[in-house]
Amino acid sequence: MIIETDQLTREFKRRGKPKLVAVDHLDIRVEPGETVGYIGANGAGKSTTIKMLTGILVPTSGSVRTCGLDPLKQRRELARRVGVVFGQRSQLWWDLPTAESFTILGAIHHLGRTELTARRDELVEQLELGEFLSTPVRQLSLGQRMRAEVAAALLHSPQLIILDEPTIGLDVLSKQRLRDFLVAERRRHGTTLLLTTHDMGDIERLCERVLVVDHGRLAYDGSLAGLSRTVGAQRVLVVDLADGTRQRIPFDAEKVTAATVLAQASERAEVRDLSIEEPDIEDVVRRIYSAAR
Numbered sequence: 001m002i003i004e005t006d007q008l009t010r011e012f013k014r015r016g017k018p019k020l021v022a023v024d025h026l027d028i029r030v031e032p033g034e035t036v037g038y039i040g041a042n043g044a045g046k047s048t049t050i051k052m053l054t055g056i057l058v059p060t061s062g063s064v065r066t067c068g069l070d071p072l073k074q075r076r077e078l079a080r081r082v083g084v085v086f087g088q089r090s091q092l093w094w095d096l097p098t099a100e101s102f103t104i105l106g107a108i109h110h111l112g113r114t115e116l117t118a119r120r121d122e123l124v125e126q127l128e129l130g131e132f133l134s135t136p137v138r139q140l141s142l143g144q145r146m147r148a149e150v151a152a153a154l155l156h157s158p159q160l161i162i163l164d165e166p167t168i169g170l171d172v173l174s175k176q177r178l179r180d181f182l183v184a185e186r187r188r189h190g191t192t193l194l195l196t197t198h199d200m201g202d203i204e205r206l207c208e209r210v211l212v213v214d215h216g217r218l219a220y221d222g223s224l225a226g227l228s229r230t231v232g233a234q235r236v237l238v239v240d241l242a243d244g245t246r247q248r249i250p251f252d253a254e255k256v257t258a259a260t261v262l263a264q265a266s267e268r269a270e271v272r273d274l275s276i277e278e279p280d281i282e283d284v285v286r287r288i289y290s291a292a293r
């Protein structure tokens with residue numbers, strides 16, 4: 001198991017208010033090689049979870065193991081097995097050329113010269129970093145920098161890569177390149193991917209499995225296709241009536257069957273034709289994200 005949490009909980013004390021339960025008895029299991037989207041509204045508890053997975057934050061109760069290790073007691077060993085990319089934060093040295101950041105990271109991770117060279121060359125080729133390897137990071141475009149960030153996080157060939165909003169702010173082409181790379185990297189090396197994103201394209205393109213967190217609790221764990229069913233998306237019964245008009249009747253498939261809705265509609269007017277519109281998964285995800293805390 002690459003990620004295993006058992007009743008993982010993190011509370012924050014608040015002055016003059018009841019304590020906030022940011023992560024609430026969370027049970028997550030992720031197997032090697034899986035690609036999992038971790039999604040939820042702002043403040044749902046995503047970052048807090050990631051911080052506990054990587055040993056930055058101490059759980060209030062429950063347990064967590066990442067790559068089979070205790071993230072708090074074995075943080076250093078864990079750093080060798082995990083790569084983390086934050087879309088909004090850099091782990092590169094701004095004044096140094098990308099190539100030098102790689103050399104420093106190679107030393108930090110104790111990579112041998114041949115190992116480092118082989119891996120760096122692979123990443124430079126796959127992420128097309130060649131043309132700006134000697135440019136200081138501060139001069140890179142956002143798309144170039146993100147590719148460099150991903151290379152930096154993957155230089156030591158981690159088993160698990162955690163990406164927090166990796167495509168935020170990128171143009172369409174850069175997003176696509178990054179997604180293609182991640183798909184290929186996973187295929188080549190069997191890397192496990194956990195990512196948070198607001199971008200439907202990332203989820204569709206990358207994630208076989210989606211975890212939805214809501215107020216610190218796991219609200220859904222399954223395929224993207226099944227998400228709308230569980231999160232209770234509305235379907236729409238579209239009926240063409242004998243008088244030539246068309247009616248759209250939204251209904252909650254969890255609570256009522258299409259047949260019942262149709263029966264009610266035909267009591268009012270003669271129905272000539274009908275169809276059912278399935279929920280748009282993008283709407284479902286948008287709703288999950290807009291659910292204010």
Ligand SMILES: Nc1ncnc2c1ncn2[C@@H]1O[C@H](COP(=O)(O)OP(=O)(O)OP(=O)(O)O)[C@@H](O)[C@H]1O
Nearest residue numbers: 012013020022040041042043044045046047048049
């Ligand atoms: N260090 C902290 N002290 C107090 N409260 C915190 C702290 N860190 C997070 N929180 C609170 O815990 C809750 C969960 O925050 P978290 O950052 O995990 O959410 P998130 O799902 O990552 O949100 P976003 O999508 O906005 O990044 C929020 O209500 C947040 O305000």
